[in-house]
Amino acid sequence: MRQADTLGVAPPADPFSAQVADTVARVIVNDWVNAEYKLIELDAPGVAADAAAGQFFNIECPATGEDKPFFRRPMSTYAADPSAGRVQFLYKVAGAGTRGLATLIPGQTTRILGPLGMGFSLPETAKSIVVLGRGVGLATLAPLAELAQQRGVAVTALISARASEQVLSVERFRAAGAEVETVLDSDGTSDLGNVEAILRHLHAQGRADGFYTCGSNRLMLLMQRLSAELGIFGEVAMEQQMACGLGMCYCCVRNFTIDGETVSKRVCWDGPVFPLAEATSW
Amino acid sequence: MRQADTLGVAPPADPFSAQVADTVARVIVNDWVNAEYKLIELDAPGVAADAAAGQFFNIECPATGEDKPFFRRPMSTYAADPSAGRVQFLYKVAGAGTRGLATLIPGQTTRILGPLGMGFSLPETAKSIVVLGRGVGLATLAPLAELAQQRGVAVTALISARASEQVLSVERFRAAGAEVETVLDSDGTSDLGNVEAILRHLHAQGRADGFYTCGSNRLMLLMQRLSAELGIFGEVAMEQQMACGLGMCYCCVRNFTIDGETVSKRVCWDGPVFPLAEATSW
């Protein structure tokens, strides 16, 4: 049972009933947003654009020269627009798969399987949440800010990055009405002590009745400790290597602690969003 | 021992001393010449352009979508210009490899290994030769017409094809000073009886003291019979599937008859040009 249910939140969709499609999606744009990240927008008719915040797709990445990615690559929906039938992904060009993805040009197609997994949930009682992310984690958290906005929940986005060049999605969070604060390695503001101070301050101000995080093990551990101490609802979006994305192969397992016991769960099927209290270090 | 030697022809280059390079060649043009054939011209500095008539290259063919040719593909030099450092190949787009080759565009590069194998020889006594070819065989025979022209040997080119649309290289042979005659399946002129009559007629006219053929088993057998009966020097350029092109893998063997005995030879190393008398049906 998900912690969310016990808090009286709208239960997430039944994993069996939600529909998933392997959509042949056409590239609209695929541009660099900074030196490491690209934003791809796809025309994806059908169920694809129904993706909820925190859900993801398993994306076919083309082979290019030396790179022959065999598996698909999981990517959180950065934005989904059901009326236009469009989905966006913000991705870091890292290895074989994302290098292949980066070569796609407008008009080309690729297959995207989704929407997959269990997304974020907002407690019905929540008034003001804090999202804390780093790197690609921000791509996963951005749609949550919009979901919160729709539900009338205030958002503080705490963005951690190496330096200001790597700060992502500030405009996106602002547009969703979020209060944005940036902490950097370059000026020392991102160190754990400072982030903890900021979180405690937000809580003291009554601006933190939900904690959400993605993209950093250290930040997750910090939020987990504080959410336990302060009794704050919390969720974390996890990553793990995936093959099928559909709960079939059991490669994407991570350990979780439930009632003191270690339980193995599939990130693609039981997550990728999990109760913060259950997460273990990765 | 090659029959050529016994006729006092300049012996072909020692297979060990001739140099071979794996050249990174740049595409100059790669255009369709008819519905099935393309002509590719490559900028290939170094030894590549030293290719002699009847020699070939082993060409790396790019992977494209579904087609992933693993081996290289052997192609006769259609033309080689040492001064310009250019080589040309005339090829039929048939399967995975040639489909890949057909996708190359000017400016792209591919690797070509060569020149390989033993080319055609002209007996020093030859005054007038007949080349008889069909299909891709003509690509192999065309440079022989130019070699003959340089040596002051007259050439009659007998071109066999399904219909006039498939007739290849007529201009090329004419430019080399050859007398060109075309026989077609479509009007029945290509049938063996008629070709035999033409060959006998040429011989009677003193225009056939060398027989050369490539591209058709039936035409090879015909020329073989006539060359034996009429005592005419003859050579055939053979094809066989190849992996290495360098005499290493022994996949390209064919059987030959030498002094009544069946002998297995490597087409890439001992040939691809062989004495007509030794060839066996394929």
Place this chain on the structure above:
Amino acid sequence: MVDLRVDLGRGLCLANPVMPASGTFAEGLAKVIDLNGLGALVTKTITAELRGGNPTPRVAEVSNGMLNSIGIPSKGIDHFLDETLPFYRGFTAPLIVSISAPTVDDFARAAARLNVPGIAAIEANISCPNIEEDGKAFAMRPGTTEQAVAAMRKVTHLPLWAKLTPNTGDIAAVARAAEAAGADAVVVANTILAMTIDIETMRPTLGNIMGGLSGPAVKPITLRMTYQCARAVDIPVIGCGGIATASDAAEYLLAGARAVQVGTATFTRPGAMNEVIAGLMEYCRRKGFNSVAEVNGALNADLLTHDVMEAAQ
């Protein structure tokens, strides 16, 4: 209309010859394709006892294939019967349950527990380590294969398939042993033991060091084994290994496989099995086969020279 039905013996007849390979299929696929379009459904291997599976990373990419060291994480047979089986009862496609065990007796005990409604056949994954024989897989040798299959045969009237390992020197002998012990079919084959190393971290890519190779890379090997087994036994051979397209499946049928399992391909292309079924139908039509069964006997394998240039003239 091409007849796609296949008879796998002991009264089990499938609507078509295509089914998932164990461990590459679960409930989730029902969200993407219609499971009733498949010839059968095959579960991930289950064991009697609870098992945790292997350390991560559990998979790795290789050229045209994958390695996995998932192991057999299992919630046990009780959990399967109570929680999973009801889900599959909702489908008309017959359910094949894959089981594994560390000893001959445990295999028999596990098989005996599956005589319940909703289970159409048992696939015994005998490619797993036999703890009574120094951890060597049962299916590595004819003797241990025969023992395990015979023990299961005694306790079940369900169709019983033996899934063989390719990690053996003489798979035809193992197939004959399975047949002799009463197996109704052999599945050829499981994954091939393999390994890759990350030269930057200087660690094996898998947390478990070694894992099983699957996907297109293995097809020429498991196709050869299918051919060898089909010539060695009279029971049906179910081909498995690297099948991603109808053309791959047709190769297996020509090699003598009565049916095929599609594994890894479903990960990269969830609709792969549907495409294989549609493509097989089309292939039969184009080549003039009235039924997929006819494809079995159609291979011309007289040892003879044929010329690759034939088509050219």
Place this chain on the structure above:
Amino acid sequence: MVDLRVDLGRGLCLANPVMPASGTFAEGLAKVIDLNGLGALVTKTITAELRGGNPTPRVAEVSNGMLNSIGIPSKGIDHFLDETLPFYRGFTAPLIVSISAPTVDDFARAAARLNVPGIAAIEANISCPNIEEDGKAFAMRPGTTEQAVAAMRKVTHLPLWAKLTPNTGDIAAVARAAEAAGADAVVVANTILAMTIDIETMRPTLGNIMGGLSGPAVKPITLRMTYQCARAVDIPVIGCGGIATASDAAEYLLAGARAVQVGTATFTRPGAMNEVIAGLMEYCRRKGFNSVAEVNGALNADLLTHDVMEAAQ
């Protein structure tokens, strides 16, 4: 400067660990690359008697690899000693002569004839059929491996390598048998028996029906076997299978191979061995190894979970 030299025992030291695989190298390569840059030269397998080889087609392409059923066409040992050996005497790189035979005694007779100047070592291709054992390859079983190697050991003081077949259930046991019988090294491994079918002609793609799989597709399998053998024996293991790049070679060295053989890659890229040598030098430099020998011990294969996302943070 990285020390590329490798010691393969019995006084045989190579300038670098890279050599051709038997059957994928011949005089022709001297036209393209400098053979003296290689660690050693390895001949196509020769037999005492004349042999014709198999019907064509003898090769086929598969995804990321090839099948071959060349067989062992051989002009006999006399022809080799008289016609071929003089060519190789012109090079400084040591010459390894690969031999094969249908019986144990024939292996010994063949080995005995190679005690001549210009031959640095014998590679016994024991992956070939043993006609005294129903055609099963010697290297399929420890017993027949031991017999063949022991018989050769008696008649030669040359370094003696046993080339193993991957078509066996327990290659480590076979490697141990070769070591026990006096082999100075094992080569792991020959090609994997495989098959493809042309679904249009409905014939096996090879004239010989089955053939050996080689090239990148086999690398994860033969790498695993190399790792297993290197842990099982104290004599050097020479890795072979799918090596096309320096990165592939480095994987083998990390897995425990003292040297490597490059086969199929030379067909598609005649300069492949040179690229591997240059790339290994660069790899050692980058990772701080003073010699390739140091790479052997560097694998961290403690069974442990490591996170694929490590690099990301």
